Amino acid sequence: MTLPSLVRRRSSGEIRNLASISSSLLPAFGTNPDEGYFDLKKYVIAPYDRRYRLWQTFLVVLVVYSAWASPFELAFREMSIGSMLIADLVVDAFFAFDIILTFFVAYLDKSTYFLVDDHKKIAIRYVKHLFFPMDLASTLPFQQIYQLIAGKSHDRGEVFGFLNMLRLWRLRRVSELFSRLEKDIRVSYSVTRVCKLLCVTLFAVHFTGCVYFWLAFHHKSPGNTWIGKQVEDFKHRSVGSGYTYSMYWSIVTLTTVGYGDLHAENTTEKVFNIFYMLFNIGLTAYIIGNMTNLVVHSSVRTFAMRDAFNKILQYASKNGLPEGLKDQMLAHTQLKFKTAELQQEEVLQDLPKAIRAGIAQHLFHNVVEKTNLFKGVSDDFISQMVSDMKAEYYPSKVDIILQNEMPAYFYILVSGSVDVLILKNGSEQFLFKLDPGSMVGEIGVMFNIPQPYTVRSRRLSQLIRIDHHHFKQLVKPFNEDGKAIITNFTQFMKGLKGGVLEEIPYVTEFLSDLEDEHPTQNEGTNDDISKYHEENPYEEGKLNPVDCTVSKG
Numbered sequence: 123m124t125l126p127s128l129v130r131r132r133s134s135g136e137i138r139n140l141a142s143i144s145s146s147l148l149p150a151f152g153t154n155p156d157e158g159y160f161d162l163k164k165y166v167i168a169p170y171d172r173r174y175r176l177w178q179t180f181l182v183v184l185v186v187y188s189a190w191a192s193p194f195e196l197a198f199r200e201m202s203i204g205s206m207l208i209a210d211l212v213v214d215a216f217f218a219f220d221i222i223l224t225f226f227v228a229y230l231d232k233s234t235y236f237l238v239d240d241h242k243k244i245a246i247r248y249v250k251h252l253f254f255p256m257d258l259a260s261t262l263p264f265q266q267i268y269q270l271i272a273g274k275s276h277d278r279g280e281v282f283g284f285l286n287m288l289r290l291w292r293l294r295r296v297s298e299l300f301s302r303l304e305k306d307i308r309v310s311y312s313v314t315r316v317c318k319l320l321c322v323t324l325f326a327v328h329f330t331g332c333v334y335f336w337l338a339f340h341h342k343s344p345g346n347t348w349i350g351k352q353v354e355d356f357k358h359r360s361v362g363s364g365y366t367y368s369m370y371w372s373i374v375t376l377t378t379v380g381y382g383d384l385h386a387e388n389t390t391e392k393v394f395n396i397f398y399m400l401f402n403i404g405l406t407a408y409i410i411g412n413m414t415n416l417v418v419h420s421s422v423r424t425f426a427m428r429d430a431f432n433k434i435l436q437y438a439s440k441n442g443l444p445e446g447l448k449d450q451m452l453a454h455t456q457l458k459f460k461t462a463e464l465q466q467e468e469v470l471q472d473l474p475k476a477i478r479a480g481i482a483q484h485l486f487h488n489v490v491e492k493t494n495l496f497k498g499v500s501d502d503f504i505s506q507m508v509s510d511m512k513a514e515y516y517p518s519k520v521d522i523i524l525q526n527e528m529p530a531y532f533y534i535l536v537s538g539s540v541d542v543l544i545l546k547n548g549s550e551q552f553l554f555k556l557d558p559g560s561m562v563g564e565i566g567v568m569f570n571i572p573q574p575y576t577v578r579s580r581r582l583s584q585l586i587r588i589d590h591h592h593f594k595q596l597v598k599p600f601n602e603d604g605k606a607i608i609t610n611f612t613q614f615m616k617g618l619k620g621g622v623l624e625e626i627p628y629v630t631e632f633l634s635d636l637e638d639e640h641p642t643q644n645e646g647t648n649d650d651i652s653k654y655h656e657e658n659p660y661e662e663g664k665l666n667p668v669d670c671t672v673s674k675g
Contacts, residue, residue, distance in 0.1 A: 166227075166241070177220075184292075185292040192289045193328060217260070221257050260288040260291040260292055280340065316416070323405070326376065332368060347387055348384050423459065430459075450519070453520065454520060458515075495561055499607065500600065515583070518581045523562060523563045525572075529572070530590050536558060537583060544574070
């Protein structure tokens with residue numbers, strides 16, 4: 123069962139983006155749900171339905187209001203029976219509707235990892251769970267219910283103020299939202315974490331400030347309180363004035379500034395301050411730890427690059443390497459870190475082979491089929507060959523291939539340019555320059571001889587690397603493609619300038635043999651290909667024109 127079929131539904135709430143799918147919706151290994159299983163029963167809502175997710179997001183906005191209003195109404199009781207009463211009842215009505223809606227939302231059976239859409243099972247599970255009584259208690263307007271039953275308002279309004287604090291149970295929805303956003307690839311993880319830390323801090327400041335004002339307001343001696351010493355008639359001041367004093371004290375205490383203008387005056391306030399400061403220690407450690415983790419995570423690559431540079435400099439100094447070689451090492455390391463985001467090898471190596479092959483097809487297929495050596499080759503051959511290719515980057519003046527090294531790889535130049543050089547009489551001589559679309563190192567591979575020349579990047583260049591062994595194994599079952607490759611290679615060799623040909627061993631003999639045997643060239647090609655596969659190109663005594671890939675059978 124594939125992931126797309128797992129989440130497929132025929133309603134308008136079909137999942138449109140895999141980024142929104144929770145890992146908890148994946149089936150257990152060995153299960154085989156039928157194709158129509160996720161066509162849920164009538165009047166049953168899928169928990170991942172887009173419309174239901176929007177509803178949950180809307181409730182989070184109401185939770186933010188409840189988180190602010192509940193402590194505020196506890197501290198300033200007149201607000202809960204005045205201008206904020208209607209807003210509270212409307213918000214409670216939305217959450218009451220959500221309780222009803224929950225009886226129609228399918229849930230995930232943890233034993234089978236299937237969605238359960240049976241109405242009876244959904245109802246029994248919700249009622250037995252702690253969520254139902256807490257959802258109900260946090261939604262009921264206790265003060266209005268008491269007034270309807272008793273016919274009068276309660277003279278001790280602080281009781282209902284504490285009952286209203288049950289609305290803070292709704293904060294779990296905010297926690298679930300942040301947990302979902304942290305896993306959503308469409309949202310920045312760092313931004314989500316910073317917003318979460320900011321929300322926690324603001325709520326802590328607001329909650330403690332309101333509770334501290336409530337302690338002063340209900341103290342038996344209002345003048346002997348933290349605010350009463352500064353504002354004797356604070357009970358008769360406006361709500362805005364009292365809230366400002368509360369937030370000022372809370373923020374100053376949280377940030378450990380401690381101006382001393384507002385401080386505890388009685389035992390109750392001192393005890394509250396003790397616990398608040400202990401809480402501040404934990405909250406500060408939590409915030410600093412999270413922020414440090416975010417900052418360090420963003421600079422890990424920079425630290426690794428600087429550390430690599432220091433190790434190179436130490437190694438070069440200890441071994442007395444020349445400046446030119448040291449500069450090449452530094453340039454290569456710097457380019458490695460700069461191109462890491464383009465290559466992402468650590469990401470690709472964890473992907474299935476089929477996905478990696480698809481990525482290689484997208485990146486390399488068009489480039490390879492336009493190369494002279496592979497013109498006229500079947501699409502199937504190219505598709506299999508590119509699956510093992512790898513992109514590499516080289517800074518300027520870096521050796522890609524060294525003269526006389528064994529031909530482990532050959533390359534296709536995608537961008538940039540390279541110089542072909544040869545070491546003669548103790549000095550390097552320039553032969554020619556290669557531009558994008560050219561091949562590098564194919565002569566050594568095709569002849570099974572050490573590379574006849576040095577290839578050096580002229581400027582920043584991107585190349586596609588082809589493994590010699592993989593190419594040798596791949597060409598075995600493709601006889602017609604092998605003929606086309608040899609024909610293309612022969613035409614390329616004939617097009618080289620005479621001075622270049624003289625510098626490459628065996629080429630003159632090879633071309634003269636081809637001229638003599640041209641009428642029977644096609645008949646002998648299969649023997650050439652089979653000989654190329656059967657013989658070890660690195661074994662001594664085999665590096666001669668008779669045993670090479672394109673040699674005479």
